Amino acid sequence: MFYGIDLPGRLMLGTAQYPSPAILRDAIAASGAGVITVSLRREGQGGGAFRQILRDSGCRILPNTAGCHTAREAITTAHMARELFGTDWIKLEVIGHADTLQPDPFALVEAARVLCAEGFRVFPYTTEDLIVGERLLEAGCRVLMPWGAPIGSGQGLRHVEALRTMRAHFPEVPLVIDAGIGAPSQAMAAMEMGFDAVLLNTAVARALDPVEMARAFGQAVSAGRLAYRAGLMPRRDMAVASTPVFGQAVLA
């Protein structure tokens, strides 16, 4: 549940960098995504077709504050997004470093506090740092979105053990792996670990066939969720025969 909403699909898909609007539309449909992310940029030409794709998708819209480097910029962007998209959901990004696109946790908490107080449903793009997570919850966030790896890097879950700790530390909080996912297997691993959703863009948009890759990610996320709910067997150091020993013939 994300702010009281039960999503039909646990993949959240970005809408940038696709080869064409038609491929974007087909990729959204093939992915089974429950949420698609969008941005706000200076008005140019061709916006009408994109708006139509958003309407036709049937997905919940999650506007982002991508590119903002200060709390003030992110807050103003959130205000503009709320009016334009008619939603109080906001993917809050406050970037701290231009090369790594790492979140600035201090400005993030500051912006989250202001926006939550104004009634926004904030989805903060954060690191796996537990104390930052706690501060975001204190600020009013009811979802946390730790990064898997730097945005667009395709490195997968760079800090698997830290993410596992985060999952255990916030058992009741919806957690979304946001950014850095490069392959369906990585998304599936995140879901098997008990994360509630995965948000990605580049891995689908930059695939040779984005529509088929969107489908692959959708299936991986579903399979990973199923596996988590079914309960994975514990890992063992030694072999344990699966075929019964009882009744085995003596042939030696």
Added chain:
Amino acid sequence: MQIDLNGTPVVTRATTLAALITEQGFDAASVATALDGQFVPRQARAATSLHPGARIEVLAPMQGG
């Protein structure tokens, strides 16, 4: 007066934000606006005066991750 519209210097006859949006051919219902870094809600545009050097941002839905 000269203002800055989406990062470009523009000479306008408009005196309000609403008039500027119309003058520049934007679809008023499909954009969000900010003046000097502060959000200006749609219903406040008509009452928002421009000043020389005002920094206006007119934003629209775009692709994003």
